[in-house]
Amino acid sequence: TTNTSYISNDQALNAFNDTHFCKLDRNDNVSPSCNVTFNELNAINKNIRDDLSGLLKSDFFKYFRLDLYKQCSFWDANDGLCLNRACSVDVVEDWDKLPEYWQPEILGSFNNNTMKEADDNDDECKFLDQLCQTGKKPVNIEDTINYCDINDFNGKDAVLIDLTANPERFTGYGGKQAGQIWSTIYQDNCFTIGETGESLAKDAFYRLVSGFHASIGTHLSKEYLNTKTGKWEPNLDLFMARIGNFPDRVTNMYFNYAVVAKALWKIQPYLPEFSFCDLVNKEIKNKMDNVISQLDTNIFNEDLVFANDLSLTLKDEFRSRFKNVTKIMDCVQCDRCRLWGKIQTTGYATALKILFEINDADEFTKQDIVGKLTKYELIALLQTFGRLSESIESVNMFEKMYGKRLNGTENRLSSFFQNNFFSILKKAGKSIRYTIENINNTKQEKEENDSSQAHAFEDLKVPQPKSVSKPAAGVENKWKKGWNTEINNVLEAFNFIYRSYVDLPRNIWKLTMTNAYKFWNKFIGVADYVSEEMQEPISYKLDIK
């Protein structure tokens, strides 16, 4: 069910006492299988951001090829079609602007059923489903090591998509259909093998799915369509309702980051053998090297996942279940969501293949597996890492927004508590007390002075001066000051009451609009969203001095 994105006064007051965003200790390790803390991953991510973004925008990595309209094999998916413009994908039509290796005549070879066959005379760049390895030819792709269906990318109905023109963001897709996809994916975690003692594999599977889900939620919260302004902007409330209030979901995104990062780290030794076609080869390799050299082996320990006798059978089950997850993407009824869903599940599938299939293998098999990686698996791997990198950056951005809001709330609340009517009365009480106390003190001081003088004169045996009957000038001033304070306090209190009445219609209007928004969103079936301004608790809006 959708969590409400409205922050009530009570919640804000609780938040006032609880400044710990996501309730995570950033110095803790991300998981038992990751020897790295949240802070360390944040630091790594900061260092690689620029190179990674540059890489993903390069001509080599920014295009993806996919059969977007593959039949959903799980159920009749005619239900819940997303008709929003934001759900659609723009496919490439102006081919002239594309680099040579994406031209239709070269791409045309994809539609050829013989494309996977080795051909000694072929230009290496034409083997676009393989990584164009120099001196190596594509070989038969075995399906016993794959965690996804790698044929999704070379079917005759596959289209080429510029990912930079189709960013993953809020689409309005949701409701029963999206819920059905997610629950089917989570149900895939019901392993039949290794009920006991193998919880790490199940745990890893759940974390992968949940981290993927949370990462999507983070992107759609970061690029949310503000229907009032027509601008794409971050929506803190949506983020908190979907992810920020669930530390485990945030953790699972970091876990996924560690998994994919480790897979990239593992292919680094083979990087010199990759050939990304002459034009971009050097530049891409340099950038990839810059990114991967910031990672290290401690990020994730894949050896722990399948660690006992059951491991082989469990690994098979894990593989086929994850393959199912990638297939379920065909049932997503929003093109843009399906595209990014497919890319990311393929990215995770590729990471799992690299992590688990080359683990105990000899050097020849390792090279063979990495050598057989298809271009689309590599693009998906890097793009998925890019998505996770952005998710982590977004978590930190939302944390700052949350802190700012909290400070704002804190100031407004403390200003409210300092200046509300009762405080003013309390202050007034204090100042009355202060005035009376002052008068008493002055009296006491005077008496003490008189008596001490008496003692002194007694000691000196000289006649005592007569006591002064008129109040001293300082006491008179304090009376006057106290009186003025009282008048000011009364005026302030009246002003406050007056402002409350003036603001009342505006607050009633806001309350009505907030509920109308919620009702409308529910009626048209989009996420329960109330615009930022509407969400602001009304009591904060009272501009009390």
Ligand SMILES: Cc1cc2nc3c(=O)[nH]c(=O)nc-3n(C[C@H](O)[C@H](O)[C@H](O)COP(=O)(O)OP(=O)(O)OC[C@H]3O[C@@H](n4cnc5c(N)ncnc54)[C@H](O)[C@@H]3O)c2cc1C
């Ligand atoms: C493959 C796929 C891709 C999508 N891509 C996009 C997109 O690009 N843009 C877009 O706007 N929408 C996208 N959606 C829709 C989006 O994911 C949500 O389904 C939708 O916004 C409705 O959200 P919701 O709050 O109803 O709960 P949902 O996100 O649908 O979640 C259903 C239930 O799962 C549980 N849950 C939620 N998050 C987690 C988590 N991280 N870990 C564990 N449990 C969790 C909660 O109990 C929740 O009620 C996509 C959906 C799918 C299936």
